[in-house]
Amino acid sequence: MLEKTPCIICKKDAEIKLENFNGYREGENFDIYYCSSCNTSFVWPQKVDTQIYDSIYSQADFVPGYNRYALYANEIKYVKNALKYLAGKEAMYFAVKKILMQNIGKSENILEVGSGLGYLTYAIRQEGYSATGLDISTDAVNKARASFGNNYICEDVYQYALKNIGKFDVVLLTEIIEHVPDPSAFLDALMSLLKPGGKLIISTPNKSAYPSNEYWNTELPPVHLTWLSEDSFIAISLQKNFSVSFFDFSDFNKKHFDFTKYKYYESYNKRHERLPTLNLKGEVLNPKNLVKNNSLPQPVLKFKKYFKSIIERIVMLSPLTNKKHFERNLILCAILKKGQ
Numbered sequence: 001m002l003e004k005t006p007c008i009i010c011k012k013d014a015e016i017k018l019e020n021f022n023g024y025r026e027g028e029n030f031d032i033y034y035c036s037s038c039n040t041s042f043v044w045p046q047k048v049d050t051q052i053y054d055s056i057y058s059q060a061d062f063v064p065g066y067n068r069y070a071l072y073a074n075e076i077k078y079v080k081n082a083l084k085y086l087a088g089k090e091a092m093y094f095a096v097k098k099i100l101m102q103n104i105g106k107s108e109n110i111l112e113v114g115s116g117l118g119y120l121t122y123a124i125r126q127e128g129y130s131a132t133g134l135d136i137s138t139d140a141v142n143k144a145r146a147s148f149g150n151n152y153i154c155e156d157v158y159q160y161a162l163k164n165i166g167k168f169d170v171v172l173l174t175e176i177i178e179h180v181p182d183p184s185a186f187l188d189a190l191m192s193l194l195k196p197g198g199k200l201i202i203s204t205p206n207k208s209a210y211p212s213n214e215y216w217n218t219e220l221p222p223v224h225l226t227w228l229s230e231d232s233f234i235a236i237s238l239q240k241n242f243s244v245s246f247f248d249f250s251d252f253n254k255k256h257f258d259f260t261k262y263k264y265y266e267s268y269n270k271r272h273e274r275l276p277t278l279n280l281k282g283e284v285l286n287p288k289n290l291v292k293n294n295s296l297p298q299p300v301l302k303f304k305k306y307f308k309s310i311i312e313r314i315v316m317l318s319p320l321t322n323k324k325h326f327e328r329n330l331i332l333c334a335i336l337k338k339g340q
């Protein structure tokens with residue numbers, strides 16, 4: 001354990017803030033470092049635990065936090081407008097939909113990196129765009145192909161990038177960068193895939209939505225290795241040949257409820273300490289299966305959802321809500337534009 005280590009984003013000094021912090025698997029602990037120059041928290045040393053991912057994928061239907069992906073992959077086959085369905089579910093898909101509709105032409109070549117079960121690439125293709133999914137997991141790519149057709153490639157992104165320099169207009173990356181070691185090198189590989197002027201659209205949990213002394217309020221390590229803020233992306237853009245802007249979530253926040261809108265979210269989060277998801281054998285501690293009967297929600301569930309949204313809207317009108325950063329969400333979406 002070191003007191004200080006260079007920040008993995010801006011290279012300035014980062015200090016240890018959380019020693020022996022809880023891991024995703026029971027009984028495992030990690031050291032968390034924080035860089036105040038670019039508001040970034042990260043696990044050090046950074047190492048991917050492939051065994052944990054095998055455990056998550058093999059139990060994908062009922063791992064809390066990941067089970068929703070299995071649900072979307074299942075439900076999306078039955079909906080009329082796939083991208084609209086996803087955009088209504090989560091902020092990151094809302095952002096992807098709006099950015100595509102407003103800024104990306106149908107003839108542009110899109111690559112989704114970390115396409116997982118394949119439903120986002122499918123939804124984008126349903127809108128008439130040309131999109132391909134790329135994932136390192138054979139299991140995920142096989143499932144994606146079986147559900148949505150042959151538009152998925154199974155390969156490591158670094159290997160793929162070497163052979164496909166400057167091929168794409170748009171690279172999409174939703175909820176991936178927080179899982180990979182050395183995010184800066186990872187971004188270099190993604191940027192090399194883009195044509196000059198091409199766009200890299202990235203979503204990741206947003207450290208800027210929390211007070212800066214909240215050092216880790218995202219998935220436990222080593223599943224997440226980095227917690228990035230808006231300043232992290234600005235710091236990276238200063239070192240590389242791209243400009244950065246952030247998606248404005250105001251329109252999403254008007255319709256959806258989440259705790260970023262509370263002035264008092266800090267105390268709320270303190271009451272919810274994150275606990276390990278897996279035991280040492282890799283089994284899920286509190287399994288929860290969201291995928292039911294291969295169908296869309298039943299009328300009762302639809303009514304419950306409708307009722308919940310009414311309550312949420314009433315709460316959102318209260319003076320407790322945070323009107324100061326209404327453009328922010330628990331997820332940040334950065335749009336990185338490659339220089340000419």
Ligand SMILES: [Zn+2]
Pocket residue numbers: 007008009010011012035036037038039040235
């Ligand atoms: Zn830094």
